[in-house]
Amino acid sequence: xxxxxxxxxxxxxxxxxxxxxxxxxxxxxxxxxxxxxxxxxxxxxxxxxxxxxxxxxxxxxxxxxxxxxxxxxxxxxxxxxxxxxxxxxxxxxxxxxxxxxxxxxxxxxxxxxxxxxxxxxxxxxxxxxxxxxxxxxxxxxxxxxxxxxxxxxxxxxxxxxxxxxxxxxxxxxxxxxxxxxxxxxxxxxxxxxx
Numbered sequence: 001x002x003x004x005x006x007x008x009x010x011x012x013x014x015x016x017x018x019x020x021x022x023x024x025x026x027x028x029x030x031x032x033x034x035x036x037x038x039x040x041x042x043x044x045x046x047x048x049x050x051x052x053x054x055x056x057x058x059x060x061x062x063x064x065x066x067x068x069x070x071x072x073x074x075x076x077x078x079x080x081x082x083x084x085x086x087x088x089x090x091x092x093x094x095x096x097x098x099x100x101x102x103x104x105x106x107x108x109x110x111x112x113x114x115x116x117x118x119x120x121x122x123x124x125x126x127x128x129x130x131x132x133x134x135x136x137x138x139x140x141x142x143x144x145x146x147x148x149x150x151x152x153x154x155x156x157x158x159x160x161x162x163x164x165x166x167x168x169x170x171x172x173x174x175x176x177x178x179x180x181x182x183x184x185x186x187x188x189x190x191x192x193x194x
Contacts, residue, residue: 001078004049007085007097008078009042009061014068038065040174044100048087054108055100061085062107062176062183064096087111098183099148099176107177109150114189116144116164116182118171141171143194144182152186165191 001008016037019026028037044059055061063085067076076083086096092112099109109115118141125134146153146162158164170188173180 001046002049003046003084006048006087007044007055007061008046008082009085010045010081011039011042011068011083012081014039038068040065045082051087051089053087053110056102058103060101061097062099062174067096092185101177107148109148109152112152112186114153114184114186115147115176116166116184117147118180118182119143119145119163142166144184147181156186156189156192158192162192163194164189
């Protein structure tokens with residue numbers, strides 16, 4: 001199979017439904033906390049013929065969760081455990097592929113998406129002596145730090161480690177290379193230079 005515009009990925013399971021506790025495996029119902037337990041990375045089995053993305057067969061692709069759960073995961077299934085991931089470098093809002101990890105373990109961003117390390121936020125207010133006076137649950141985390149370089153990052157005058165301010169609901173969480181990150185579009189960055 002040779003996709004013209006999209007990536008094809010192999011993913012036998014749509015959810016992280018097992019947790020290892022010591023030498024015991026605990027199984028989780030995929031409907032429990034469905035959003036946080038969906039998979040958003042998979043092995044690439046075919047790359048778009050029309051675009052030079054740098055991605056190779058065997059790399060790991062990071063993508064939007066709708067690839068696997070929209071329409072019970074059937075809408076984007078090509079066959080068995082193969083799914084297509086939409087990609088359009090000239091319309092980044094419509095693309096589902098955000099980044100890839102190559103065989104050397106390097107994460108490379110695709111299109112106009114940026115991964116940020118969330119800024120630590122205080123969960124409580126304390127007195128000078130350490131007494132908790134108020135528990136806080138922030139409405140959203142508006143700050144993050146650029147994790148990976150890309151041409152889009154450079155066009156914004158940013159580099160890895162720079163702090164940025166993002167709009168509300170742009171703090172979309174996913175795991176990349178085992179680390180929790182924000183997946184943010186460049187249009188959702190409000191300010192830089194902190």
